[in-house]
Amino acid sequence: MTNLFPQATKIILSFRQPYWVDVNSDFNTCQQIKKFVGCKWFDNLKQWSFRIDFLPAFLEYNKDFIIVQTEKLHNAYQEFLNRNALLDQIKNYQITDEDRKNTCCCIGLNDEQIQGCFWLLTVKKGILAFGTGVGKTFTALEACYKLHEQLGNQKFLIITLSSLTNQWANEIKTNFPEAVIFNANQSISKREKIYAEFDLVNKSYNDKPVFFITNIEKIRLDLSTYQKFNFKTIVIDEASKVKAVNSSIQKKSGKPSLNTRASVKTLCKQAEYVFGLTATPVETSYENLYGIFNVIDEDLFSGGLKKFQERYFFEDFFGVYSIINKDNIPELKQVVSNYIFTKKVKLDVNTKVEVVSLKFNARQQTYYEMIRQLYLARFEEKHKGEEFVAERAIRATALDIFGKRMQFVDFPNICFPQDFAYNDSPKMDWLIQNLSKLQGKTIIFDSRTMSTGRIMKGLEQAGIPFFFVDGSLTTPQKNRTIENFKHDLKTNVLVCTDSLAYGQNLQFAQNMIFFNLAFNPGTLNQRSGRIIRRGQKNQVKVFVLLIADTIEDKIFKRVSERINDADDILNLRERLTKLDLATMIEEK
Secondary structure (H helix, E strand, C coil): CCCCCCCCCCCEEEEECCCCEECCCCHHHHHCCCCCCCCCEECCEEEEEEHHHHHHHCCCCCCCCCCEEEEHHHHHHHHHHHHHHHHHHHCCCCCHHHHHHHHCCCCCCCCCHHHHHHHHHCCEEECCCCCCCHHHHHHHEEEEHHHHHHHCEEEEEEEECCCHHHHHHHHHHCCCCEEEEEEEEHHHHHHHHHHHHHHHHCCCEEEEEEEEEHHHHHHHHHHHHHHHHCCCEEEEEEEHHCCCCCCCCEECCCCEEECCHHHHHHHHHCCEEEECCCCCCCCCCCCHHHHHHHHHHCCCCCCCCHHHHHHEEECCCCCCEECCCCCCCCHHHHHHCCCHHHHHHCCCCCCCEEEEEEEECCHHHHHHHHHHHHHHHHHHHCCCCCCHHHHHHHHHHHHHHHHHHHHHHHHHHHHHHCCCCCCCCHHHHHHHHHHHHHHCEEEEECHHHHHHHHHHHHHHHHCCCEEEEECCCCCHHHHHHHHHHHHHHCCCCEECHHHHCCCCCCCCEEEEEECCCCCHHCCCCHHHHCCCCCCCCCCEEEEEEECCHHHHHHHHHHHHHHHHHHHHCCCCCCCHHHHHHHHHCCCC
16 A cells, blocks of 8 residues: 655644544645545644544554654544444344334334434434335434434424425324424425525424425525524435535526535535435445535545545546545445444335346347447448557447447337337337236336337337326426326326336335336336335335347346445445446447
8 A cells, every 4th residue: 555654754643623633744744644535624724634533544654654642632532432332332222112112203113213213313414324115214203303302492404306395294294293394395486485484483492393395406596595594403315316526506697506415515514413314325336425425424525526536446447436446445434334324124025026038039139239330330431541440449439339229129119210110129018918917006117218208109009008207297297197096996007217216105006117227226226115115015026127138138237236235335336337338349
């Protein structure tokens, strides 16, 4: 491991409340110290500092110089270790009957939910990463009620997806009828009235807990109002949605404005408790994990994304930090484990997953192979006479070939409209033949807009009634559609995009069909979590439609590996890169 401190010198480490370690040394040494992953410059103090979480990693570099720790720092670190030990004990705590009696939740909580509640109250700012359908919502609500019992006069901000605000309001109203609820997912005129009403409540003492529910976009639009309310407890539902790492956007006027993620981050800085809820804290890459923590507790990785990347990953062929630095991953695991509570909970749901392997006919297979040659030929024709054209063609056309082949496996007509009928598809044939055989309600997930219309057209042609939900529907429209689907006795099929993959309670359905893949393993888990969740009384069947011996088949195998590893979110995986795609395209 590279030594950041080549010269023998003295470094004095001292403690500053609430959790900073101040670094004092000569100028040249400090120039090296600032490269450390956790280091942050405090301009007002003219001081380099890092979170106490990184003290063991910092001390790794003590061979070539002398480090002196103050007594105050030594004592503070012992307190820090004791706190972490307590958090670990809570994760394994055996819940007693007395604990169960003392829960506020009317429906009664399971043991892991009670553990999660205790853990949230102790960690104060952290991620509850139970799996889909386990009950993170009620765990967080229980923690809020406990805070209200202990501190009184508490107002809680619930940030969730627009499509889930009503669901949160209904859950609170049903199980905590004494609570006061404000739902700000409204038009601007209605929001202003809600803000005025809440402002009056916020300034008065309340013996009842007050829940203010909104979505991320409303916070961006009305950030100054939310800052004025000064929420001390914030619950971020589906916290993986704040994973993006950009901090600002440009308005048409040219003036910079905080984006949705940065707006939430601003409120979290004011809060004492921040509970992030997500089953998928690492959806596609390590940046997801950094992004969520950067919002919930910015100081944890205060050195910024670049230092995070350089510490825990290497650059790949394309200059992207995607190759894991296995030497430093144990350090990352140790730091993050103190702020994430994961738990494998086996839901009592009878589930059968079937991977349906379908095959192209000879003509379809010929055209599928033709896609590669067409794009390579186009590239070579365009760059005729240049050096190394054949070698460059594979890399330059990799994503184009990949995209067209993934469209082709759904419907060949997308790529060759003159040569195939709109419904000429092994997947569509399977749907038509099998939908009527399934008992109960069936949800069909489709990730690609170009195939959605063809699915619906094929169902119409076959006389199969269905409902449809995608991201273009407003939240009220989406909710009405789901309710209609739930209660319609003649229509048992819902076609939807991944806009419905997060948070919705759809356990009234029994069957789920993945018409195509989402390349994010977290999304696949989220999809199935809509019906595989507590409250599901029937057997659940999940069908994954794949065309054998195609790039889709290869992708599924890779994604399946990542799903297995996602059970331990700290075992981060490299994401698919252009190099991966090119390699697969070169294969037959």
